[in-house]
Amino acid sequence: MFSAVPTSRQQLSSRGAAVQVNAKAGSVEYKDLMAIAEEACRRGEQVIREAADKPREITHKGAADLVTDTDQKSEKVVLGFVQEKFPDHGVLGEEGGIMGNAGSDYLWICDPIDGTTNFTHSYPPFAVSVGVLENGTPVAGAVVEFAGSQGNWHTRMYTAYKGGGCFLDGRKVSVSSEDSVQQSLLITGFDQVEHGEPWAKNMDLFKHFTDKSRGVRRSGAAAVDMAHVACGIADAYWEMRIKAWDVAAGTLLVTEAGGTITAMDGSEHSVFSRSHLASNGKLHKSMQPIMQEAIKELVDNGNDFGPWFIPDGLPFKVPGQK
Amino acid sequence: MFSSLRFFSQQVASQRQVRANAEAGSVNYKDLMDIAEEACRRGEQVIREAADKPREITHKGAADLVTDTDQKSEKVVLGFISEKFPDHGVLGEEGGIAGNAGSDYLWICDPIDGTTNFTHSYPPFAVSVGVLEKGVPVAGAVVEFAGSQGNWHTRMYTAYKGGGTYLDGRKVSVSSEDSVQQSLLITGFDQVEHGEPWAKNMDLFKHFTDKSRGVRRSGAAAVDLAHVACGIADAYWEMRIKAWDVAAGTLLVTEAGGTITSMDGSEHSVFSRSHLASNGKLHKPMQPIMQEAIEELVQKGNDFGPWFIPDGLSFKVTPPAI
Numbered sequence: 001m002f003s004a005v006p007t008s009r010q011q012l013s014s015r016g017a018a019v020q021v022n023a024k025a026g027s028v029e030y031k032d033l034m035a036i037a038e039e040a041c042r043r044g045e046q047v048i049r050e051a052a053d054k055p056r057e058i059t060h061k062g063a064a065d066l067v068t069d070t071d072q073k074s075e076k077v078v079l080g081f082v083q084e085k086f087p088d089h090g091v092l093g094e095e096g097g098i099m100g101n102a103g104s105d106y107l108w109i110c111d112p113i114d115g116t117t118n119f120t121h122s123y124p125p126f127a128v129s130v131g132v133l134e135n136g137t138p139v140a141g142a143v144v145e146f147a148g149s150q151g152n153w154h155t156r157m158y159t160a161y162k163g164g165g166c167f168l169d170g171r172k173v174s175v176s177s178e179d180s181v182q183q184s185l186l187i188t189g190f191d192q193v194e195h196g197e198p199w200a201k202n203m204d205l206f207k208h209f210t211d212k213s214r215g216v217r218r219s220g221a222a223a224v225d226m227a228h229v230a231c232g233i234a235d236a237y238w239e240m241r242i243k244a245w246d247v248a249a250g251t252l253l254v255t256e257a258g259g260t261i262t263a264m265d266g267s268e269h270s271v272f273s274r275s276h277l278a279s280n281g282k283l284h285k286s287m288q289p290i291m292q293e294a295i296k297e298l299v300d301n302g303n304d305f306g307p308w309f310i311p312d313g314l315p316f317k318v319p320g321q322k
Numbered sequence: 323m324f325s326s327l328r329f330f331s332q333q334v335a336s337q338r339q340v341r342a343n344a345e346a347g348s349v350n351y352k353d354l355m356d357i358a359e360e361a362c363r364r365g366e367q368v369i370r371e372a373a374d375k376p377r378e379i380t381h382k383g384a385a386d387l388v389t390d391t392d393q394k395s396e397k398v399v400l401g402f403i404s405e406k407f408p409d410h411g412v413l414g415e416e417g418g419i420a421g422n423a424g425s426d427y428l429w430i431c432d433p434i435d436g437t438t439n440f441t442h443s444y445p446p447f448a449v450s451v452g453v454l455e456k457g458v459p460v461a462g463a464v465v466e467f468a469g470s471q472g473n474w475h476t477r478m479y480t481a482y483k484g485g486g487t488y489l490d491g492r493k494v495s496v497s498s499e500d501s502v503q504q505s506l507l508i509t510g511f512d513q514v515e516h517g518e519p520w521a522k523n524m525d526l527f528k529h530f531t532d533k534s535r536g537v538r539r540s541g542a543a544a545v546d547l548a549h550v551a552c553g554i555a556d557a558y559w560e561m562r563i564k565a566w567d568v569a570a571g572t573l574l575v576t577e578a579g580g581t582i583t584s585m586d587g588s589e590h591s592v593f594s595r596s597h598l599a600s601n602g603k604l605h606k607p608m609q610p611i612m613q614e615a616i617e618e619l620v621q622k623g624n625d626f627g628p629w630f631i632p633d634g635l636s637f638k639v640t641p642p643a644i
Contacts, residue, residue: 117535120535121506121554123506123554124468148475151492154469185444206527211516215438217541220538233470
C-alpha cells in the first residue's frame, strides 16, 4: 500500500521539522512549500472522494446544499492544514475569504473544488488547487485532478515550485512545442453566472479559434485546464473573469513547464488578473493580439478588466490595482 | 489471479456457445455484447501501445501516425469480429464495408473515437463497436480512455437490447434531471466543415450554455453518449456525425433509460445526420429548439437526410421499430 499519501506524510514528518525551522529563520524553501501544497491537496482530495461516492440519490437531493458542504469541508481541511504548518502566513479560500496573517509575505490560495458543476454531476474533471505566493509571486503549487467514475476515481497530481520545474505524479513534464494555431488543441471556459458582454465576446473567440485550430475543448475546470497546458496535452488556454484561486497553482504549473501566461489584453499579469492567456509559449505570439483586441473592445464598451477579488491587508501591491 | 482465470475460461466457454448459436442460426444479444466488448479490448491494446510512444515520435508526422493507429485498431477489431462471424457484415470508419453486407447483422466500428484528442494524448478517446440486427442496434461496447501517458485507465460501457447498460459491469442509468436550467449538457463540432450547420451549432451552444449549468465539449462522440447513458451528463446533441460514432452509443443511451432521436424529430437511425440523446425527461424542452434549428438549415438548402449508408445492406434505413 505504498500510495502517494503515506509516502509524502513520511517525507513531511522528517522534512516538516526542517520547514518549521527555516520558516522561523525567515527563509522557506520553495520545494518544501510545494510538498505542503501537495499534502494539502491530498487532504482535500480525501474529502471529495468521500462526498463523490455518496449514493447519487442523496447527492442529487438538495444538490446545492451538498456541494456547498463539500466545498466548505474541503477548504476547511486544506487551509486548516496549511495554517497548522504556517500559523504566521495568510490563507485565502474561495469559500471563506482571507484568514490568518494577511500581511505576511506568504499567501496561500485554495480552490477547494475546481469544477464544482462537474463535481455535482460526477462528471470529471474536477480538482483541488493550492498555490502559495511570496510577495505576490507564485512560488509553489499543486493541483490534484479527478478522473474516472463513482467508486472508481483516479487522481493525477500536478506540482511545481519556482525554479524547480513542473511534475505530473512526480514525473517532470513540459509544455508542447506546437507553434501553429492550425495544428493546435485549445481550451477555454465560460462564466457560469454572468452572461453579459464578456461572456458573449468569449463565444466569439470560441467560434473564431474553433474555426482556426484543431478544436477548442471546454472541460469545466480552470486549474485542470492550466495543468493540461503545462503537461503538453493542450497547447493553450484562455478565460476571462476567473479568480485568484482558479489560477494560483496553475499559473506556476504553466511557467515552470516552460509555458507563458499573460493577461489576455497584454497588461501586467498576476493571479488577480481578470483575464488569462496561458500557452506553450510559441502560440502566444499568434494568439495574444486577437485576445487583446477582444478585451479592448470590451473595455471601450465600459467593461472593467482591472485586477479583482484582491483581499484587504496584503503587503504587496497587485499590478494594475487602483 | 484466480478470478481472472475463471473469468477467462467463462469467456472462452461463452464464445464457444456464441459460435454454436450462430451456426444454429440464432444469436443471443448478450453474446453479441460480449463479442463487442472483446473486440473493443483488442482495439484498446493497439491504442495503448501507440499512446505510450515517446511524444516526439508521436508528434513527428502526427497525421501519419494517427492514421496508422486508426487503421491498425480497425483491422484488429473488425478482424476479430469477422473471425467470430464470417457471415456478418462489418463497417469501419477507415475501411468501409467488408464481409457480407447483405447479412442481417452489421457490425460498425470507430477504431479511435476522438482522434484529435488521441493525437494530443488529451482524454477522452475511445474504441466503439456496435452491431445492428436488420438496422436496429442490439449490442454495443465503448471503451473510454482516461488518465495520462504511461498511466491510462479505461472504462468499459456495454449494453444489449433488453438487458440494460453497464459501466465496468455495474448497471447504470440516465440521470433524472428534468430542468434544462439544472442540467449539464454536451455537444460537438464538425472538425472539417465549418459552414452553415457548424455556425448554427455555435448558436445552439451559446443558447444552451446560457440556459443550463453548462455545455461541455469533450471531442469524442461515443464517449459523450456513454456519459449521458451513465447519468453524469443529462443530454448530448450533435450534427453531421456518422454511423460509427453512434452505433454503440445509441444503445447505451436507450438501454440506460434515455431517449435518442434526430434533432429535427425525423425518424432516427444510426445513419441519421443529427442526433439528440437525452435522459428522456429533457427531450421535451430541448427537442423543439433543435428542430427549429434544423428546419432553418434545411430551408437554406442543407441536407439532413441519413448519410454514409453503405451499399448492399439487407435492410432499408428507415425508423427502427423500437
